[in-house]
Amino acid sequence: MKLKIIYxxxxxxxxxxxxxxxxxxxxxxxKIYIITPEQFSFTAERNLLESTKGAAINAEVLTFxxxxxxxxxxxxxxxxxxxxxxxxxxxxxILDENKKDLQFLGKNMQNVEVAGxxxxxxxxxxxxxxxxxxxIEKAEDKFLKMKLQDIEEIYNKYEEKIKENFLDENDTLTxxxxxxKNTDMFKNAVFLIDEFAGFTPQEYRxxxxxxxxxxxxxxxMTMDKLQKEINQETDIFYSNKIAINKLLDIAxxxxxxxxxxxxxxxxxxxxxEELRYLEKNIxxxxxxxxxxxxxxxxxFLATNPYSEVEHIASQIIEEVRExxxxxKDIGIITKNIENYSSLIKAIFSxxxxxxxxxxxxxxxxxxxxxxxxxxxxxxxxxxxxxxxMAYVKTLFCDISEKDIYMLENYCKKWGIKYSKWYKDDWKFxxxxxxVLKKLNETRRKIVEPLLEFKEKCIKDQSAKNISSExxxxxxxxxxxxxLKEKAKKIEKENAEIGKxxxxxxxxxIKILDEIxxxxxxxxxxxxxxxxxxxxxxxxxxxGKIPAGLDQVTVGDVDRSRSHKxxxxxxxxxxxxxxxxxx
Numbered sequence: 062m063k064l065k066i067i068y069x070x071x072x073x074x075x076x077x078x079x080x081x082x083x084x085x086x087x088x089x090x091x092k093i094y095i096i097t098p099e100q101f102s103f104t105a106e107r108n109l110l111e112s113t114k115g116a117a118i119n120a121e122v123l124t125f126x127x128x129x130x131x132x133x134x135x136x137x138x139x140x141x142x143x144x145x146x147x148x149x150x151x152x153x154x155i156l157d158e159n160k161k162d163l164q165f166l167g168k169n170m171q172n173v174e175v176a177g178x179x180x181x182x183x184x185x186x187x188x189x190x191x192x193x194x195x196x197i198e199k200a201e202d203k204f205l206k207m208k209l210q211d212i213e214e215i216y217n218k219y220e221e222k223i224k225e226n227f228l229d230e231n232d233t234l235t236x237x238x239x240x241x242k243n244t245d246m247f248k249n250a251v252f253l254i255d256e257f258a259g260f261t262p263q264e265y266r267x268x269x270x271x272x273x274x275x276x277x278x279x280x281x282m283t284m285d286k287l288q289k290e291i292n293q294e295t296d297i298f299y300s301n302k303i304a305i306n307k308l309l310d311i312a313x314x315x316x317x318x319x320x321x322x323x324x325x326x327x328x329x330x331x332x333x334e335e336l337r338y339l340e341k342n343i344x345x346x347x348x349x350x351x352x353x354x355x356x357x358x359x360x361f362l363a364t365n366p367y368s369e370v371e372h373i374a375s376q377i378i379e380e381v382r383e384x385x386x387x388x389k390d391i392g393i394i395t396k397n398i399e400n401y402s403s404l405i406k407a408i409f410s411x412x413x414x415x416x417x418x419x420x421x422x423x424x425x426x427x428x429x430x431x432x433x434x435x436x437x438x439x440x441x442x443x444x445x446x447x448x449x450m451a452y453v454k455t456l457f458c459d460i461s462e463k464d465i466y467m468l469e470n471y472c473k474k475w476g477i478k479y480s481k482w483y484k485d486d487w488k489f490x491x492x493x494x495x496v497l498k499k500l501n502e503t504r505r506k507i508v509e510p511l512l513e514f515k516e517k518c519i520k521d522q523s524a525k526n527i528s529s530e531x532x533x534x535x536x537x538x539x540x541x542x543x544l545k546e547k548a549k550k551i552e553k554e555n556a557e558i559g560k561x562x563x564x565x566x567x568x569x570i571k572i573l574d575e576i577x578x579x580x581x582x583x584x585x586x587x588x589x590x591x592x593x594x595x596x597x598x599x600x601x602x603x604g605k606i607p608a609g610l611d612q613v614t615v616g617d618v619d620r621s622r623s624h625k626x627x628x629x630x631x632x633x634x635x636x637x638x639x640x641x642x643x
Contacts, residue, residue: 063277064312066305066322068284070340072330075281078323079253080112082279083120087113091276092250093120096128101256125264129233136240140228145177146600147575148229150593152176154580155218157589162214164207173596176215183216184231185261190217227579234263241270248274255281259304268308272317280308287322297344333357366633370404373630374412377613380628388415392626393615397633405615415612429544429565430598432457433531434591440515441587446478453507457543464503471500483508510538518587524580527590528573541566572597 069075083093097105105122113120123131143151156168156176166172183193193213200206223229228236241247252275260268271278282301289303290296312319331337335357342348363369373393380386395401402418409416435452442448450472452458453465460468471477475489486501517530535541548562576593585593614626 062272062275062315062317063320064272064308064317065277065279065320066287066308067279067281067325068287068305068322069325070285070328071283072328072340073325074327074329075283075325076108076255077329078325079255079279079281080108083109083117083253084112086251087117087120091119092247093117094128094247094250094252095120095122096252096254097122097124097256099124099126105255125234125237125267126230128267129237132237132240132244132246133228133233135246136243138228138236140226141578143223143227143229143579144575145230146572146597147227147579148180149173149177149596149600150576151222151579152180152215152219153592153596154589155215155222159214159218163211166211166215168592170596170599176212179212180216180219181231183212184229184235185263187235187262187266190220234261234267238263238266238270241267241274247271249276251276252278253281254278257282257304259300260307265307265311269311269315272312272315280305286324295344295346366401366404367408369632370401370408373632374408374414376630377414378412386627387611388613389611390627391613391630392628393613393630393632394618395615395631395633396618398615398617401615401632409613417612417614419614419616427561427565427598428455428547429540429562429569430594431455432540433535433569434594434598436511436514436531436534437587437591437594439511441591444479444482446472446476449478449482449507452511457538457540458507460503460506464499467496468500468503483512510534522584522586523582524585524590524593525577525582527585527587528577532570532573535566535569 067075067078079095083095086093095105095109102122102124109117109120109122153168153173156163156166156172160168166176182188190213193209193216197206197209197213200209252271254268257280268278282305284298284301284305287302287305289299289306293299296302309319311317328337328340331340333356334353335351335355338351339358361369361372363372377388377391380391381388393405398418398420402420405416405418431451432455435448435455438448439445439452450469453460453468456462471487471489471492475487477487481487482504487497487504492500514530514534517533518527520526544562544566548560551562572594575597576590580593618631
C-alpha cells in the first residue's frame with residue numbers, strides 16, 4: 062500500500078490535480094473512490110462527471126458514512142437506523158424518566174441538544190462507558206464530577222435503549238472500521254481523500270484499516286508546508302498539519318510505503334494582484350503594506366445591516382447591467398445567515414435580483430406543523446381557549462374568516478374554555494337565534510372531529526396508535542389535498558413557500574414513522590407526544606435546491622464553496638471579527 066500527500070494553499074489546484082490524476086488512471090481495471098465530507102460530495106460528483114466526460118464507470122464519490130452503510134449492508138446487520146431527530150426524542154424520554162436522578166440536566170430542549178451533542182462527540186472520539194467512568198473517578202472538581210455523572214447516566218440509558226434495536230449513525234464508522242477486513246469491496250482500490258481539514262479518531266482508524274487493504278491512498282490537504290510552527294497561534298494550517306503528521310505516523314506503524322509528497326506552489330484562484338497579495342500576507346506577522354493602487358478589494362462601512370444589504374444590491378445591479386456579469390458570477394458569504402436571510406430576500410426582491418440562500422427553513426413554523434401541534438395541544442391543555450383558537454386559525458377547518466371572527470368575539474365575551482367547548486350547545490347571552498345557531502354549527506364543526514380523534518387515541522394511548530390516528534385524521538380532513546391547493550395558489554406569488562407546502566406533508570409522515578420506530582407500543586401522554594413532535598420539527602429543516610442557474614448565491618462561510626464566482630461580498634464583519642452574533 063502506498064500513501065501520498067498532496068498539499069498546497071487555497072487555489073493552488075489541488076482538486077484539479079486530483080481529477081487529472083483520475084483521468085490518467087480511469088482506464089485501468091481498478092476501483093477509484095473519492096472521499097469527501099458530506100457537504101462537498103455533490104460538487105465532487107459534478108467535477109468527476111465533467112473531468113471524465115461521464116465515463117467514470119469505475120470511479121465514484123463517497124463519504125465515510127456512505128461507505129459505512131454499504132459495508133454494513135454487505136456484512137449483514139438487522140439493526141434499524143435511528144435518525145438524528147429520533148435520537149433526540151429518545152434522549153428527551155430518558156431525561157423525563159430520570160429527572161429525579163439527574164443533578165444538572167432537566168428535560169428542556171436545550172439540554173436535549175447538549176446531551177445529544179455530547180453523546181455524538183463521545184462516540185466520535187471512541188470514548189466508551191468505561192473510559193467515561195474512569196474520567197469521573199479522576200475528576201477533582203465537584204461540579205465537573207456531577208455533570209459528568211449526569212452525562213454517564215444519560216449515555217448508559219441511551220446505549221441500553223438502542224442496544225439490539227437501533228443503529229446510531231455515530232456507531233456506523235466504528236462498525237465500518239471493524240469490518241473493512243471482512244469485505245473485498247476496497248481491496249486494491251485507489252482512494253483520494255479531499256476537502257478535509259482534519260479527522261476524528263473514528264476516521265483515522267478507518268484510514269488505517271484501508272491502508273491494509275487498498276492499493277494506494279492519496280490525501281489532499283490545504284497547507285503551506287508539512288512542518289508545524291512552534292507557536293500554533295501563528296500557524297493557520299496547524300490542525301491540518303497535525304492531521305497529516307498523524308497519518309504519516311499511522312503509515313509508519315503499518316509499514317505502508319510513503320511516496321514523496323507533492324507540493325503545489327502556484328496560485329490559480331486569485332485572478333488579480335490584490336487578492337494574491339492579501340492571501341500571502343493576511344496572516345503574516347511581518348508584512349509590507351500594499352504600495353500600489355487598490356482596484357479590486359473594497360470596504361463599505363454600513364450603519365446597520367439594512368444599509369449593508371441595500372448597498373450590495375445596488376452594487377450587484379451595477380455589475381450586471383453595466384459590466385456584463387451574470388448573477389451566477391456573484392456570491393455572498395456570512396457567518397450570520399439566519400440574521401441576514403429575510404433581509405436579503407426583501408431587498409433583493411425590490412431590486413428584482415434572483416437569489417438562492419443556502420439555508421434550511423425552521424420546520425416548526427410551517428403551517429401543517431402548527432396544525433398538528435394545535436390538535437394535540439387541545440387535549441394536552443384541556444381545551445383551553447388559546448389551544449382551540451390556534452387550531453381554528455390554521456384555516457384547515459373549512460371555516461370562513463368571518464365565522465372565525467364571530468366565534469372569537471363570542472368566546473372572549475363569555476369566557477368559553479375547557480368543557481364549555483363540547484358539553485352543551487351555547488345559549489349564553491341574548492344573541493339572535495340565528496347567530497347562536499351559526500355559532501353552534503361552527504362549534505360542532507370544530508369539536509366533533511377532535512372528540513372522535515381523541516376517543517380513538519385513548520383506547521390505546523401508545524406512540525404507535527397516536528401516530529396512526531394523526532395520519533388517519535390528516536387524510537380524513539383532506540389535509541394533503543388542501544396543502545396542494547394552497548401550494549398552487551401561493552406558488553405564483555411565492556414559489557419558495559409553495560414548494561415548502563408540497564414537501565412538508567412527506568416530512569411529517571417521515572417523522573411519524575420515526576416515532577413509531579423508536580417508541581412503538583410504549584404508552585405516552587399527549588403532552589409528551591407534543592414534545593416529541595416539537596423536537597423532531599425543530600431538527601428537521603426544509604432544505605431547498607436552487608430554482609434556477611443564473612442567481613446570486615448566499616451561503617454560510619463554514620459550508621459554502623464560493624471560489625467559482627467572480628465577485629464575492631462578505632457581510633457581517635465587524636470589530637475585526639467574523640463570528641456569529643451571540
